Each structure stands twice: as structure tokens, then as C-alpha cells.
Amino acid sequence: MITITDVALRAGVSKTTVSHTLSGKRPVSEETRRKVEQAVQDLGFRPNILAQGLRMQRSQTVALIIPDITNPFYPVLARGLQHALVEQGYHTFLCNTDGQREQEQAFLDDVVHRQVDGIVLVPFQLTTEAIEGALAANIPVVSIDTLIDHPYVDIVRPDDTQGAREATEYLIAHGHRRIGMINGAIGVATSERRLAGYREALERAALVFDPQLVVRGNFVRQEGREAMRTLLALEHRPSAVFCGNDLMAIGAMDAVREARLVIPQDMAIMGFDDIDAASLVTPALTTVFNPAYELGEIAGRYLLERIFNEYEGERRCMIVPHRFIERDSV
Amino acid sequence: MITITDVALRAGVSKTTVSHTLSGKRPVSEETRRKVEQAVQDLGFRPNILAQGLRMQRSQTVALIIPDITNPFYPVLARGLQHALVEQGYHTFLCNTDGQREQEQAFLDDVVHRQVDGIVLVPFQLTTEAIEGALAANIPVVSIDTLIDHPYVDIVRPDDTQGAREATEYLIAHGHRRIGMINGAIGVATSERRLAGYREALERAALVFDPQLVVRGNFVRQEGREAMRTLLALEHRPSAVFCGNDLMAIGAMDAVREARLVIPQDMAIMGFDDIDAASLVTPALTTVFNPAYELGEIAGRYLLERIFNEYEGERRCMIVPHRFIERDSV
DNA sequence: ATGAAAGCGCTAACAC
DNA sequence: GTGTTAGCGCTTTCAT
Numbered sequence: 001m002i003t004i005t006d007v008a009l010r011a012g013v014s015k016t017t018v019s020h021t022l023s024g025k026r027p028v029s030e031e032t033r034r035k036v037e038q039a040v041q042d043l044g045f046r047p048n049i050l051a052q053g054l055r056m057q058r059s060q061t062v063a064l065i066i067p068d069i070t071n072p073f074y075p076v077l078a079r080g081l082q083h084a085l086v087e088q089g090y091h092t093f094l095c096n097t098d099g100q101r102e103q104e105q106a107f108l109d110d111v112v113h114r115q116v117d118g119i120v121l122v123p124f125q126l127t128t129e130a131i132e133g134a135l136a137a138n139i140p141v142v143s144i145d146t147l148i149d150h151p152y153v154d155i156v157r158p159d160d161t162q163g164a165r166e167a168t169e170y171l172i173a174h175g176h177r178r179i180g181m182i183n184g185a186i187g188v189a190t191s192e193r194r195l196a197g198y199r200e201a202l203e204r205a206a207l208v209f210d211p212q213l214v215v216r217g218n219f220v221r222q223e224g225r226e227a228m229r230t231l232l233a234l235e236h237r238p239s240a241v242f243c244g245n246d247l248m249a250i251g252a253m254d255a256v257r258e259a260r261l262v263i264p265q266d267m268a269i270m271g272f273d274d275i276d277a278a279s280l281v282t283p284a285l286t287t288v289f290n291p292a293y294e295l296g297e298i299a300g301r302y303l304l305e306r307i308f309n310e311y312e313g314e315r316r317c318m319i320v321p322h323r324f325i326e327r328d329s330v
Numbered sequence: 331m332i333t334i335t336d337v338a339l340r341a342g343v344s345k346t347t348v349s350h351t352l353s354g355k356r357p358v359s360e361e362t363r364r365k366v367e368q369a370v371q372d373l374g375f376r377p378n379i380l381a382q383g384l385r386m387q388r389s390q391t392v393a394l395i396i397p398d399i400t401n402p403f404y405p406v407l408a409r410g411l412q413h414a415l416v417e418q419g420y421h422t423f424l425c426n427t428d429g430q431r432e433q434e435q436a437f438l439d440d441v442v443h444r445q446v447d448g449i450v451l452v453p454f455q456l457t458t459e460a461i462e463g464a465l466a467a468n469i470p471v472v473s474i475d476t477l478i479d480h481p482y483v484d485i486v487r488p489d490d491t492q493g494a495r496e497a498t499e500y501l502i503a504h505g506h507r508r509i510g511m512i513n514g515a516i517g518v519a520t521s522e523r524r525l526a527g528y529r530e531a532l533e534r535a536a537l538v539f540d541p542q543l544v545v546r547g548n549f550v551r552q553e554g555r556e557a558m559r560t561l562l563a564l565e566h567r568p569s570a571v572f573c574g575n576d577l578m579a580i581g582a583m584d585a586v587r588e589a590r591l592v593i594p595q596d597m598a599i600m601g602f603d604d605i606d607a608a609s610l611v612t613p614a615l616t617t618v619f620n621p622a623y624e625l626g627e628i629a630g631r632y633l634l635e636r637i638f639n640e641y642e643g644e645r646r647c648m649i650v651p652h653r654f655i656e657r658d659s660v
Numbered sequence: 661a662t663g664a665a666a667g668c669g670c671t672a673a674c675a676c
Numbered sequence: 677g678t679g680t681t682a683g684c685g686c687t688t689t690c691a692t
Contacts, residue, residue, distance in 0.1 A: 001467060001669090003668095003669055003670085004669065004670065004671095005669080005670095013678075013679085014678065014679045014680080015669090015670080015671090015679090016671080016672080016678070016679060016680080016681095017677085017678060017679075019670070019671060019672085020671090020672095020677095020678090023671085025671090025672090026677085026678090027677065028677075028678085029677060029678090032677080032678085046439070046442075046443040047443065047669080047670070048384075048443060048445065048668090048669050048670070049443055049444045049445070050380055050383050050384045050389060050444065050445050050668090050669080050670090051384050051668070051669035051670040051671090051684090052669080052670055052671080053380050053670090053684095054378075054380045054381050054384050054668090054669080054670075054684050054685065054686090055669080055670045055671050055672085055683080055684050056670080056671070056684085057684075059380060061423075064424075068409075069399065069405040069408055069409065070402075070405040070406055070409060072400075072402060072405075074405075075399040075400040075402075075404075075405055076400055078399055078424065079398075079399060079400060079426060082424075082426060089440075091423045091425070091440070091441075091444065092423065092424050093391075093421045093422065093423065093424075094394075094408065094412075094422050094423075094424040095421070096409060096412060109376070110419075110421070111421075112376075113376040113377065113378060113379055114379045114380065114421065115378065115379070115380050137331055221606075250610065276551075276607065277606065277607050277610050280580065280607050280610045280611045281610045281611075281612075282611075282612035331685090333684095333685055333686085334685065334686065334687095335685080335686095343662075343663085344662070344663045344664075345663090345664095345685090345686080345687090346662070346663055346664080346665095346687080346688080347661085347662060347663075349686070349687060349688085350661095350662090350687090350688095353687085355687090355688090356661085356662090357661070358661075358662085359661060359662090362661080362662085377685080377686070378684090378685050378686070380684090380685080380686090381668090381684070381685035381686040381687090382685080382686055382687080383668095383686090384668050384669065384670090384684090384685080384686075385667080385668050385685080385686045385687050385688085386668085386686080386687065387668075
């Protein structure tokens, strides 16, 4: 491994001068610049980022803490984030928590001690106290889509409530009166907001809210399927179901088919997210587009602005527009 | 940030002793151990991993360099990898290259200078010379599924040729005589091996290989669609097409439907990988299961064995079994 | 069983 | 415009 000392030796200058030539943080004579650049070239020198990080308290790394990268929503978000970061030479730690509190906390603490410069967090169980460690270490945190509430934590998320309301209203407009919901885990902010939108729509249409019709999944296909089975077993079952995300909607479709019912005639289904698979299933899933790429990109920009002290104000809360996607499942 | 010095001060011992108490690398009296542990507890000390890495030349980090995390094959591989690594406290840098040589090379060089302890590489354009930097820095590399050929680089991959042969033979067994292939980019090892399997099957069945019937996509849906359009425009078009991966197969299905043809009657289609979407499309895609999770997990184990010098031999080449998945698209 | 001190590779006062 | 030196937080000789 070539170090800055090797370069200094070869160029016949001090380490300091090499450092400054590379960083441009202080003027260097033309002659010296040439010699240093030549030496760097000859030796193929690249600074050791660990050493740089230790010295500058800046690791050029951010952490992306999400439930599960195999949920197709997150890879898109990850690419959006990386798009924002790559120009600044930033790299990303990928952390899968499976939505479990201990894992969320463990990763959070872990990356703090790895001196990451910023954290993008999709917290499922975590609440505000959990991020104290990060804030104490002066590491900016952007929370996607959830329940962290702190004056220095920026929020970037879709308008879940509004999206869920539109979805439910669409079902109502199609003549459905008994509408179920398959929701994410309890206490998860996303779940609660989407539930709120569902309830709002019912209320506005003067439909009664029946708690029996709200079943919890955990944002995964298999639990969506089980939830739909529960709904189908109901004495007075719904004619339409709004699902908290597309994965659960696809699971719900599995259960409907198993019961030898037809979508949308016997059961209308709506999702949320508009992952690729939504347009692949038959019938294609009517859903609400959740702008994953943009969420990631904006989160990245917010983080960089905080890291470079370009923004030092109070919490920002960016609500990124969703879009209604009409297909064939209603 | 709490440092080891703070702990030493509080426990009334030297930094050295704190370090050794924590690492267990030399005996410590019961009394001292107690005091140190208490101090660690009180202060909430966690070692700074950057500093540790600088000193020990070990960053507790590996890099996963892949074409694109939004290709559903890779998230599964990523989780397999992380499953192998998490117990050792390892984190993963996620690098998306889009299969472009410059980006592959850039990330590779970059992570070398970040002192990663290991690299899992899915190289599309890269050849053996490109990894010299990593090997010179003594960083183990595991190559998934491709063309790196070096005595110290372990390979973990599916049996592409055999899988492709089985797929093509299945089409032949179903009476198809004119069989096309939509393949990945030229020069990519995976593409070439799958092509070889396709050709082997034709040969064994005494069918003539027609270069016109092999169209290149780039492992993405949109290009699969375009490739299928090309095949459909042929004067004497195929009755079945084997696709280099599921994403292209799904794109091919798009094109078949656009042409108002019916799968599998007018056109049989096979894929490769068995991503989740393969079972979601209609008709469900007949394909070859590619064991992404296992590939990632084994790659992780191989890496750790090299990192900890538990294995120091020549290249290992693990061929992980695939599985034929019969569905409805043939 | 414990500690002092050197040093991993880098940057940044502080000199000159 | 350039160099000397200290030190980021840690591990590890080498002493005792």
C-alpha cells in the first residue's frame, strides 16, 4: 500500500505539501504541484480513507437502515439515495433489520461507532429516544416514512393518509360499501397513517368503520395471504380490500384465488407502492405509486446538506407526491 | 464520543489493559476485569471501528459489487451474504455498477482504498487484470458467476450451462424445433455459458443452430421486450424462446402479448433465475431456479475463511445446484 | 499482571 | 510557499 509518505519522498516535499496539493486547501507553487502530481501518478497513490476518516471525523459513508432489501420498494429507494451520494464519493452501508426493534437499535448503534456521516432510517419499531446516540455524536439522520420526531431529524415520506384515502374512495366510487383493510404491523407509523386515510374515506362516505375488517399483516406477501383468509372466513365478508402495500395485496390475491373467487368481480383489491410486480400480476393491481427513488434521492440530498453544514435549521418534512395507478383489480 | 482513554481513566488502569480486557488477548486479573467492565458499562463505551481498522488493517467491512440492486436476483444474494457476515460483526458496502466497466473498476479501486476486508464481485465487463489492485492489497475476492480467473479468487456460481441445456431440452421435449434465445450482453460469462447450454441441447437433438435466433438483451425487462420484437419480425420465427434471465423473459412476454399472440400456444417462453415475479406473471413462467441466497451465503463464508486465514489454498470453485421449475409458459 | 510508548495514514495548527 | 509536529482512537511491542 502506497502512503502519502511515499509520495512525499518521491516528490521531494513534505507530507503536508502533498496533502495540501491534493486537497487544494492552501496554495502550492506550480512547480511543486507538478512534482506531486507526477509522483501520485507514478506510484498510483490513493489516500487511505480510513485514516482520513479518523483524522477528519468524516468517513465518507452513510448507513441505509431498512427492514428488508428483498422488498422491491427498497432497492429503488437505495438507488435513489446512491444517486444523490455518488458524486460526493460517498458509500452506503446496507442494513436489513426485518423491522425488529433490537436489530434496528443494534445497527443504529453499530454505525454510530463506525463514524458514519449520516443515516437514512426506515424505522418500524424505533422511537425518538433510540436515535439519541446518533444525535449525540452529531450524525444527521433522515427518517423515511415514520415515527421519529426530533427537531434535527428531517423527514421524507409520501402522503400515506391522502394516498390511502384516495384508494378507499376509489373503491367506494366503484360501489363497494363493505371494505376491508389489510394493514402493516401495529404501531408502525406508515400503517397508522394509511389506516387513518382508510377511516377518513369511510367517514366522508358515511360508512361505518368495522374493526373486524381491519387485519394486520406485516408488509409481506405471506401475511397478506393469511390476512385475506381471515377476511374471507368472516360471516359478513367485505367485497373489496385495501392493502397497506403491494406485497400484501399480492398475497391477498393468492388467498382469493385459492378460495376460487374472481378478482375483481367477487373481491376488489387495491395495493400501495406500485412495485414492478404490481403490473405483472393478473389482474394487474390497482395501486398508489409510492415514489421510492425520489424519497431516497431527497433523503440523500438532505443528508449531504447537513453533513456539509449547508443547512443547519430545524426539521424539514418533505412530503413527496404519490400518484393513483388505475389497473384491473377493482 | 467516549474513547478508550476515558474508560482507562475511570477504571484507574491503562489503555493497554482496557484494550486487552476487551479483546481477551492477554490475561487480566479478576479485579481489573470487573473495574474495566464497570467503566465500559457506565460510560457506554464502544470502540471506534475506524481507529481499530486503521491500526489492525481490518475494517470489518466487505464490498458487494453488483450490476443493479433493483434486479430482484441481487437483494436475495445480498441477504444471503449478510447472513454469513453478520455474526462476525461485518458490514457491507453496496455498489451498483449497472454492468459498466468504468463503474465496476471505479468501485473496485475505491473499496480497496477503503481497506475493505473482502469483496464479492459480480463482474460483467471486468477481467482478471482489473482485480490486481485488490489482490496486491491482499484483499480476498469472491467472484459470483463469471469471468475472473485467478488462483486466489474463489468462484461461486450456478451451473449455467447445465441449467440452460435442461431448459432448452425441455422445450425440445415439448415438440419445439425452432427455438430462439434472448441472451444477456456479449462477453458476459453468464451469457456465454447459458448460450453454450442452449447450443449443446440443440446439438444433441440434431437441431441446427441459427445465429439469427439469438438476440442480445442486457438482462433487463425492456431489452427482453425489444429482443422478442426482433424475433417476432423474423420471416421464419421461432415457436419457443429461452431467455437468459426472468426479467428478459417477462419483457419477452410483454412483446408477445403486444403482438396479440398467446403464451404458450403461439410462443413458449422460458426464463432463468426464478425471481419472485416469475410466479406472478400470467401464465406463470417456467424457469430455472438460481440459488441466489445460497450463492451469497457461500461467498460470505469463503470470504471470511480467507480473511481469518482459515483457508489459504488455491481457488475454490463452488457450483451451487439449480433446479428446474415447471410452470405454465411452455 | 500491567504500563509506557510507538505508530497505523492522514490532516492541521503553528512555525518560518 | 513550505515544513515540523502533534494527534485522531486504537493495538501492540517491549519493559517491568
